[in-house]
Amino acid sequence: MENTRRFRFLPMPMHSVLLFMVWLLLNNTLALGHLLLAAFLALAIPLLVAPLQHTQPSVRRPLLAVKQVLLVLGDIVKANIEVAILVMGPLSRMKPGFVAVPLDIERELPITLLASTISLTPGTVSCELSKDRRFLYIHALNLVDEEELITTIKERYEAPLKEIFGC
Amino acid sequence: MLNFVLVLVSALVSIALILNLWRMIQGPGMADRFLALDTMYINSIALIILYGIHMGSPLYFEGALLIALLGFVSTAALSKYLLRGDIIE
Amino acid sequence: MDWIEIITAVFILIGGLFTLIGSIGLSRLPDFYMRLHAPTKATTLGLGALLLASMIHFTSLRGYFSIHELLITFFLLITAPVSAHMMAKAGLHVKTRVEDSTRGLEVRDAAKRRNEENADDYQP
Numbered sequence: 001m002e003n004t005r006r007f008r009f010l011p012m013p014m015h016s017v018l019l020f021m022v023w024l025l026l027n028n029t030l031a032l033g034h035l036l037l038a039a040f041l042a043l044a045i046p047l048l049v050a051p052l053q054h055t056q057p058s059v060r061r062p063l064l065a066v067k068q069v070l071l072v073l074g075d076i077v078k079a080n081i082e083v084a085i086l087v088m089g090p091l092s093r094m095k096p097g098f099v100a101v102p103l104d105i106e107r108e109l110p111i112t113l114l115a116s117t118i119s120l121t122p123g124t125v126s127c128e129l130s131k132d133r134r135f136l137y138i139h140a141l142n143l144v145d146e147e148e149l150i151t152t153i154k155e156r157y158e159a160p161l162k163e164i165f166g167c
Numbered sequence: 168m169l170n171f172v173l174v175l176v177s178a179l180v181s182i183a184l185i186l187n188l189w190r191m192i193q194g195p196g197m198a199d200r201f202l203a204l205d206t207m208y209i210n211s212i213a214l215i216i217l218y219g220i221h222m223g224s225p226l227y228f229e230g231a232l233l234i235a236l237l238g239f240v241s242t243a244a245l246s247k248y249l250l251r252g253d254i255i256e
Numbered sequence: 257m258d259w260i261e262i263i264t265a266v267f268i269l270i271g272g273l274f275t276l277i278g279s280i281g282l283s284r285l286p287d288f289y290m291r292l293h294a295p296t297k298a299t300t301l302g303l304g305a306l307l308l309a310s311m312i313h314f315t316s317l318r319g320y321f322s323i324h325e326l327l328i329t330f331f332l333l334i335t336a337p338v339s340a341h342m343m344a345k346a347g348l349h350v351k352t353r354v355e356d357s358t359r360g361l362e363v364r365d366a367a368k369r370r371n372e373e374n375a376d377d378y379q380p
Contacts, residue, residue, distance in 0.1 A: 087281035097359035119337030176272030183279035
């Protein structure tokens with residue numbers, strides 16, 4: 001709610017910036033007419049859809065968020081090389097397994113981001129979230145050490161998310 | 168050189184498409200078939216992008232974007248169908 | 257032969273190789289959950305590399321920044337894990353066969369139960 005009350009004519013500031021950029025990217029231009037049209041859409045669409053939104057925790061530490069995005073992008077490239085080597089190598093060496101990761105974050109948006117990060121990074125895919133939102137069930141392609149995997153996920157991906165959203 | 172690489176990579180992506188098709192026909196369960204279909208969508212985006220580079224025309228971008236959107240929506244709908252036996256409850 | 261062309265060609269080659277590896281993984285790995293890993297990771301990065309090559313090519317061809325391929329890249333990066341998660345849920349629901357060497361089956365059963373509880377909520 002804190003976000004919706006702050007600006008009356010700009011109910012969703014982040015979404016407005018996003019809409020502005022997506023319109024310019026779609027038309028692949030920086031012409032004046034498209035800049036004006038993008039600004040109009042970025043103002044009008046959030047005003048129309050603002051009543052529909054769920055309140056989500058807002059980003060408290062934008063700089064840390066940028067750093068985390070870069071870290072995850074680097075990890076995606078590393079993950080791909082690892083998975084490629086595993087896929088092309090002998091299959092009998094692989095030890096697949098399911099792991100339940102206990103969660104500290106409770107809100108929907110951070111959990112969604114964490115699950116997406118897990119799916120895109122080394123050898124793990126998120127499968128299901130427990131009903132009380134306290135465990136995330138994941139599948140690992142090559143499960144060497146469960147405890148180590150859980151600590152890596154919690155320290156590398158969950159702790160920064162917790163700090164970014166301040167919850 | 169670019170043209171040679173384009174032809175070579177188109178061949179690679181076509182082989183990938185055939186492998187996906189094999190998995191879609193053979194796949195033991197419904198979930199495997201959906202996964203193969205989803206991968207086929209992504210590979211066809213790759214083919215369209217390659218053709219766009221070959222022709223030097225940015226028009227194919229829009230086709231690729233449309234396939235990306237429709238691919239995601241149809242995968243979501245198919246998974247939902249398998250999960251609940253219904254798409255719109 | 258200029259540098260831009262070589263860079264574009266290298267990115268196209270990387271993209272094609274990763275796309276192929278994703279599909280090889282899809283057809284080669286033994287069970288559904290393992291197959292899920294190959295397309296969500298390798299194919300997404302492969303297409304990312306191809307789109308990067310397309311951006312470089314059109315920017316040098318036209319002389320101004322042509323970066324609208326970024327839209328597809330970001331869209332795929334956002335949707336690939338979501339569709340993987342949905343397919344994994346569907347796979348749990350239809351009781352897909354798992355490889356015998358899989359560990360942590362009790363976790364799988366917990367996830368499956370959660371899935372069935374949810375199905376009970378559903379009334380046509």
